[in-house]
Amino acid sequence: MAKITSQISISLDGFAAGPNQSLDNPLGEGGEGLHEWALASEAWRRQHGYEGGEAGPDSEVVEETVEGIGAYIMGRRMFGGGEGSWDPEWRGWWGEDPPFHVPVFVLTHHPREPLAMEGGTTFNFVTGGVGAALERAREAAGDGDVAVAGGASAIQQYLAADLLDELYLHIAPILLGGGERLFEGVGDPKLEPIKVVGSPAATHVKYRVVH
Amino acid sequence: MAKITSQISISLDGFAAGPNQSLDNPLGEGGEGLHEWALASEAWRRQHGYEGGEAGPDSEVVEETVEGIGAYIMGRRMFGGGEGSWDPEWRGWWGEDPPFHVPVFVLTHHPREPLAMEGGTTFNFVTGGVGAALERAREAAGDGDVAVAGGASAIQQYLAADLLDELYLHIAPILLGGGERLFEGVGDPKLEPIKVVGSPAATHVKYRVVH
Numbered sequence: 436m437a438k439i440t441s442q443i444s445i446s447l448d449g450f451a452a453g454p455n456q457s458l459d460n461p462l463g464e465g466g467e468g469l470h471e472w473a474l475a476s477e478a479w480r481r482q483h484g485y486e487g488g489e490a491g492p493d494s495e496v497v498e499e500t501v502e503g504i505g506a507y508i509m510g511r512r513m514f515g516g517g518e519g520s521w522d523p524e525w526r527g528w529w530g531e532d533p534p535f536h537v538p539v540f541v542l543t544h545h546p547r548e549p550l551a552m553e554g555g556t557t558f559n560f561v562t563g564g565v566g567a568a569l570e571r572a573r574e575a576a577g578d579g580d581v582a583v584a585g586g587a588s589a590i591q592q593y594l595a596a597d598l599l600d601e602l603y604l605h606i607a608p609i610l611l612g613g614g615e616r617l618f619e620g621v622g623d624p625k626l627e628p629i630k631v632v633g634s635p636a637a638t639h640v641k642y643r644v645v646h
Numbered sequence: 647m648a649k650i651t652s653q654i655s656i657s658l659d660g661f662a663a664g665p666n667q668s669l670d671n672p673l674g675e676g677g678e679g680l681h682e683w684a685l686a687s688e689a690w691r692r693q694h695g696y697e698g699g700e701a702g703p704d705s706e707v708v709e710e711t712v713e714g715i716g717a718y719i720m721g722r723r724m725f726g727g728g729e730g731s732w733d734p735e736w737r738g739w740w741g742e743d744p745p746f747h748v749p750v751f752v753l754t755h756h757p758r759e760p761l762a763m764e765g766g767t768t769f770n771f772v773t774g775g776v777g778a779a780l781e782r783a784r785e786a787a788g789d790g791d792v793a794v795a796g797g798a799s800a801i802q803q804y805l806a807a808d809l810l811d812e813l814y815l816h817i818a819p820i821l822l823g824g825g826e827r828l829f830e831g832v833g834d835p836k837l838e839p840i841k842v843v844g845s846p847a848a849t850h851v852k853y854r855v856v857h
Contacts, residue, residue, distance in 0.1 A: 447815075447829060448660055448829035449659055449660040449829075604658075606851070608837040610829055610832070610834060618659035618821055619659075623823075626658065627819060628819050628844055628845070628846055630844070631844025631849055633839055633841070633842025634839070635838055638842055640817070
C-alpha cells in the first residue's frame with residue numbers, strides 16, 4: 436500500500452531551522468548548514484538543473500527521497516508568502532519548472548485556483564486542513580507514495596495526527612543553538628529505525644512510525 | 647596520542663534524561679528508554695556480571711565504548727548523592743566491583759579520600775574542576791584514552807572547554823518531550839561524523855571534534 440512519508444534535515448540539537456527566521460531568511464541563522472549535505476550532491480544539483488556535485492551516500496539518499504512519490508503536501512510557509520503577506524502572484528520559490536513533477540497540495544487558509552507549472556508540477560491550494568490535503572494527495576498519487584515536503588510545522592501536524600508512515604531524518608553535524616524544533620507538539624509517536632546511512636556531511640536515519 | 651572521549655545516550659528530541667529528575671529517579675520520566683539498547687546487549691550484561699543478552703551491532707558498540715580506556719571522569723551526580731546530601735559512606739551505584747576497572751576521577755566540591763573498590767576501580771575525588779580532573783586522569787591513563795563517563799553536565803563542560811576529541815552518541819528512537827538537554831551551553835564545537843552504526847534499538851554516531 437502507498438505510504439505517507441516525510442524527510443527533513445535537522446541539526447544535532449534538534450532544530451529544523453535556525454534562530455530569527457523571517458521571510459527574508461526562512462532557514463534562520465545558520466540554517467543553510469542543515470542542507471549542505473544535499474546541495475553538494477550530484478543528485479540534488481541534477482534535479483535542480485545544475486551540473487557537477489558529489490556522488491556517494493548523500494547523493495544516493497537524495498535520489499531515494501524522490502523515488503515513488505506520486506504527490507506532495509506542503510505547508511504554506513514552505514510554498515512561500517506569510518499568512519499576512521499572501522500574494523496571489525506568488526508562484527513558489529522554485530521558478531517555472533519546480534523540482535516536484537507531480538501534484539503538490541499546499542496547506543493554506545487562502546482559497547486559490549490550482550497553479551500549473553512546467554514539468555508536471557501543479558500547486559493545489561487546500562483550505563480544509565491536513566486530513567483534506569492528505570485525501571486529495573492520496574487520490575492524486577494513485578499507487579505512488581504521498582510525501583509531506585515540509586516545513587517542520589506541517590510534519591509536526593501529520594506526526595501528531597499519526598498519519599505519517601515513515602520519517603527520514605537527515606541529521607547535520609551542526610548545532611544551531613535555537614530556532615524551530617522539529618519534535619515539538621508531535622505527541623508520542625512510536626518510531627523504529629529501519630535504515631541508517633552515514634557520511635561526513637550527515638547521518639541519515641529512516642524511521643518507521645509504528646501505528 | 648591518547649584521546650579524550652565521551653559517549654552518551656540521547657533521545658531523538660535531544661534529551662540525556664527525561665523530565666522530573668530526582669535522586670530517586672536520576673534518569674527522569676521515561677529516561678530508562680534511553681538505555682534499553684545497551685541493557686539488552688550481551689556485552690553490557692557480561693560487563694555487569696549477568697548472562698544472556700543479544701549479540702549484534704548494539705553489543706559491539708558496547709564493547710567498543712570500553713576499549714582502550716585508561717581512566718574515567720565522572721560528574722558528581724553520576725557518582726551519586728546530591729550536593730546537599732553528600733554521604734561519605736556512599737560508594738557509588740555499582741556495588742563493590744564497579745564496571746570501570748581503572749581509576750575514576752569524580753568532579754566534586756567535597757574533598758574525600760580515594761575509594762578503592764574491587765576489580766581495579768578506584769574513585770578519586772577532584773575539587774579543582776574539569777581541567778584538574780583531566781590532568782589527573784591523563785596521568786593515570788598513561789597511553790590509554792580518558793573517557794568522560796557523564797552525566798550530561800560533565801560532558802557539556804568538557805565540550806564547552808574544547809577538551810573532548812570524540813563524542814559517541816547513541817540516539818534512542820524515543821521522544822522524551824522534556825528533561826535535560828545534552829547540547830546546551832556547549833558553545834559551537836565543530837563536529838564531524840566518523841562512524842555510524844544502526845540497529846532497530848538505536849543509531850550510534852561517533853563524532854570527531856575538530857579543534
